[in-house]
Amino acid sequence: MIDIKTKILFDQDFFEAPVELFDFLVENVKWDNSMRARKTARFGQPNIGSEQAHLYEPFFPVMEELSERLVPVLGYKSNNCFLNYYENGNSKMGWHGDSTHFLEPETGIAILSVGDTRIFQIRRKAVPTESLNYVLNPGSLIFSPISIQEEWQHAIPKVVSDKGRISLTFRKMKTG
Numbered sequence: 001m002i003d004i005k006t007k008i009l010f011d012q013d014f015f016e017a018p019v020e021l022f023d024f025l026v027e028n029v030k031w032d033n034s035m036r037a038r039k040t041a042r043f044g045q046p047n048i049g050s051e052q053a054h055l056y057e058p059f060f061p062v063m064e065e066l067s068e069r070l071v072p073v074l075g076y077k078s079n080n081c082f083l084n085y086y087e088n089g090n091s092k093m094g095w096h097g098d099s100t101h102f103l104e105p106e107t108g109i110a111i112l113s114v115g116d117t118r119i120f121q122i123r124r125k126a127v128p129t130e131s132l133n134y135v136l137n138p139g140s141l142i143f144s145p146i147s148i149q150e151e152w153q154h155a156i157p158k159v160v161s162d163k164g165r166i167s168l169t170f171r172k173m174k175t176g
């Protein structure tokens with residue numbers, strides 16, 4: 001049995017997340033609007049063999065900076081950043097586990113938040129009533145290691161808000 005609290009790393013004040021950064025990303029990222037529930041964008045190293053490799057752009061300087069700041073915490077440098085833009089409280093992400101076979105072993109998914117606050121919910125697949133909520137303020141970091149993905153799912157539920165949030169989700173993809 002996994003003790004989820006000791007596996008997840010959560011820092012509510014990991015970095016300065018000024019409104020300007022949120023506004024900059026809203027304005028300057030070429031958002032993929034193909035999903036109804038949220039907008040997305042891909043940066044850095046694609047999955048090996050990805051048919052969508054052409055959609056990946058180089059890191060913006062701010063992504064480079066943030067991935068460097070994560071190194072002392074994570075012990076590795078991320079080479080991939082997937083952005084989710086939740087335009088308002090109706091925008092959400094349903095329950096899911098992240099696919100991890102493209103990730104370097106002993107890594108995980110580090111999520112940085114800018115913009116409005118949202119809740120990160122996590123639940124055990126086998127016992128869905130066993131759940132926890134983390135409040136993702138702007139500037140927060142939540143890190144889930146690969147080792148919890150099989151047993152646990154997570155979600156970003158709808159909230160009542162007309163403000164948006166962007167998550168910058170950092171990964172270290174295998175390169176060969």
Ligand SMILES: O=C(O)CCC(=O)C(=O)O
Nearest residue numbers: 084093098111156167169
């Ligand atoms: O926006 C978030 O914080 C959640 C991101 C997420 O669940 C994911 O990338 O799998």
